[in-house]
Amino acid sequence: MSSDQVPGPQPEASEPSEVMEAEPGPQAEEALSVDPVEDPDTHRFECRSCGFVYDPDEGVRKLAIAPGTPFSQLDPIGFRCPVCRSRVGAFKDIGPRNKPSGFEENLNFGLGVNKLTPGQKNVLIFGGFALAFAFFLSLYSLR
Numbered sequence: 001m002s003s004d005q006v007p008g009p010q011p012e013a014s015e016p017s018e019v020m021e022a023e024p025g026p027q028a029e030e031a032l033s034v035d036p037v038e039d040p041d042t043h044r045f046e047c048r049s050c051g052f053v054y055d056p057d058e059g060v061r062k063l064a065i066a067p068g069t070p071f072s073q074l075d076p077i078g079f080r081c082p083v084c085r086s087r088v089g090a091f092k093d094i095g096p097r098n099k100p101s102g103f104e105e106n107l108n109f110g111l112g113v114n115k116l117t118p119g120q121k122n123v124l125i126f127g128g129f130a131l132a133f134a135f136f137l138s139l140y141s142l143r
Helices: 014-022 026-032 118-141
Strands: 044-047 091-095
Touching: none
Parallel strands: none
Antiparallel strands: 044 091
């Protein structure tokens, strides 16, 4: 170590990067605050004629629509329902996949069951049936 170099505190060059990491800019806050319920590009759409559900996460392989394509980017003239051939106007927005089913005002009732998604409700119902059937069959093992 030469006499010119004095040990001491490091230069303050690292502090601005720490400030940038701690405080994201307004653009980053907007990107983080996007809720899937509020983002229409993640919403599923159901055909009112036949019940077909267009899910942007899955796309439509039959029509060569890639997964991740939102409903709003589909061609309104060329796109038809793959089941009944209805136009885009026949589809209604049913919200994102992970949205709980039912009315918003009823979600706080029912011991928390009303906040479950339709898939979770199916697992709960049919799982209960399977468990009851297994218990019923186990009665045959008794003598």
